[in-house]
Amino acid sequence: MPSAFSLQPLALRMKNFISVKDVDNINALVEKALAYKKNPFADRNLGADKRIGLLFLNPSLRTRLSTQVAAKNLGMEAIVFNVDKEGWALEFEEGAIMSGNTVEHVKDAAPILGQYFDILCIRTFPSLKNREDDYSELVMNSFVQYAGVPIISLESATLHPLQSLTDILTIKESFAATHKPKIVLTWAPHVKPLPQCVANSFAQWVNAWGEADFVITHPEHYELSDQYTKGATIITNQNDALKDADFVYVKNWSTYNDYGKIYSNDPAWMLTEDKMLLTNNAKVMHCLPVRRNVELSDEILDSANSLVTKQAGNRVWAAQAVISEILPPSPKGG
Ligand code: CP
Numbered sequence: 001m002p003s004a005f006s007l008q009p010l011a012l013r014m015k016n017f018i019s020v021k022d023v024d025n026i027n028a029l030v031e032k033a034l035a036y037k038k039n040p041f042a043d044r045n046l047g048a049d050k051r052i053g054l055l056f057l058n059p060s061l062r063t064r065l066s067t068q069v070a071a072k073n074l075g076m077e078a079i080v081f082n083v084d085k086e087g088w089a090l091e092f093e094e095g096a097i098m099s100g101n102t103v104e105h106v107k108d109a110a111p112i113l114g115q116y117f118d119i120l121c122i123r124t125f126p127s128l129k130n131r132e133d134d135y136s137e138l139v140m141n142s143f144v145q146y147a148g149v150p151i152i153s154l155e156s157a158t159l160h161p162l163q164s165l166t167d168i169l170t171i172k173e174s175f176a177a178t179h180k181p182k183i184v185l186t187w188a189p190h191v192k193p194l195p196q197c198v199a200n201s202f203a204q205w206v207n208a209w210g211e212a213d214f215v216i217t218h219p220e221h222y223e224l225s226d227q228y229t230k231g232a233t234i235i236t237n238q239n240d241a242l243k244d245a246d247f248v249y250v251k252n253w254s255t256y257n258d259y260g261k262i263y264s265n266d267p268a269w270m271l272t273e274d275k276m277l278l279t280n281n282a283k284v285m286h287c288l289p290v291r292r293n294v295e296l297s298d299e300i301l302d303s304a305n306s307l308v309t310k311q312a313g314n315r316v317w318a319a320q321a322v323i324s325e326i327l328p329p330s331p332k333g334g
Contacts, residue, residue, distance in 0.1 A: 009324070010028050016326070018161065020161065020205050029325070037317040043074050047327060051079060051116065052067075052076050052079070052118065053079050053120045055121065056123045063163075067152075070317075070319035071323060074324060076118075088109075090109060111148055118327065119323065119328075120143060120149055139157065158201075164204070166314045166315050167285060168205055168206070174247075174283055175283075182212065182215065182246050183214050184247065184279075185199060185202055185214075188269055188270060188295040188296065189270055189295065190291060194254055196253040198287050207232060219236060222255060242279050245278075247282055248271060251286065270293075276305065
């Protein structure tokens with residue numbers, strides 16, 4: 001039985017949650033997430049007798065735990081499987097002759113997982129070796145093709161939609177709407193080549209949301225794929241970009257064109273208090289984990305302008321809204 005405070009399904013018709021293209025109405029989903037933040041147990045029985053499987057091919061802190069908490073708030077059982085450490089090595093290539101290190105094909109494993117779980121969630125990172133392979137999203141799409149149950153991305157080779165939904169809701173709840181917010185996504189230095197996922201996804205969601213002046217700033221040669229950035233203003237002078245910003249989203253990514261490389265590690269791109277003076281007393285965001293004093297300075301992370309802890313806390317409500325909308329109506333049989 002739903003509780004007396006049960007939130008109504010939004011009828012968003014989400015079959016999977018892989019990108020912003022799966023969402024009819026971003027604002028409605030954000031409002032639902034914020035309603036769960038006010039009343040976490042409004043739908044405490046919605047997921048009774050249902051199971052959600054969380055498959056990790058790569059590490060996680062926030063995504064894993066926030067999704068588990070969200071499922072628990074909806075009365076679901078969440079089971080985590082660290083495939084990379086505990087499972088058989090999976091093969092994804094169609095027609096592969098499996099005489100190497102892979103032990104089980106995804107077309108055999110995924111339908112079985114679909115019998116165990118009502119929803120399956122997958123985290124997989126890109127190789128950063130072959131752009132065509134990574135951007136084909138073979139791993140995520142294979143689970144969509146073969147599992148037979150809804151799939152939620154916990155970050156894929158190219159996108160991180162639960163993070164981006166959280167980011168929009170954090171912006172909405174942190175901004176008194178006196179004007180259209182100016183949001184700046186800025187590249188930051190890092191010691192390792194990182195995926196483009198968070199930046200791609202943030203750009204895709206902010207563009208689809210359409211309620212901000214959106215600027216992306218990065219050094220030359222760090223262009224992201226224009227399939228995600230189209231609609232944003234792109235500036236290679238960071239100081240110009242930061243002018244009058246209401247929100248600064250800080251993130252490193254490796255090169256997209258000459259794929260997966262570090263061209264520049266210029267520490268001058270790290271956000272500092274001096275640069276913040278150019279902004280409209282901006283709030284600072286980062287998806288975490290963050291390398292302190294490489295990507296973002298202590299002085300910013302420990303300042304009142306930092307939203308990073310609130311942002312990470314909001315991961316629960318975004319996941320809860322998505323799970324509640326995607327949950328199949330009938331309980332799974334034994
Ligand atoms: N932001 C984020 O996805 O964090 P984790 O990698 O710890 O899940």
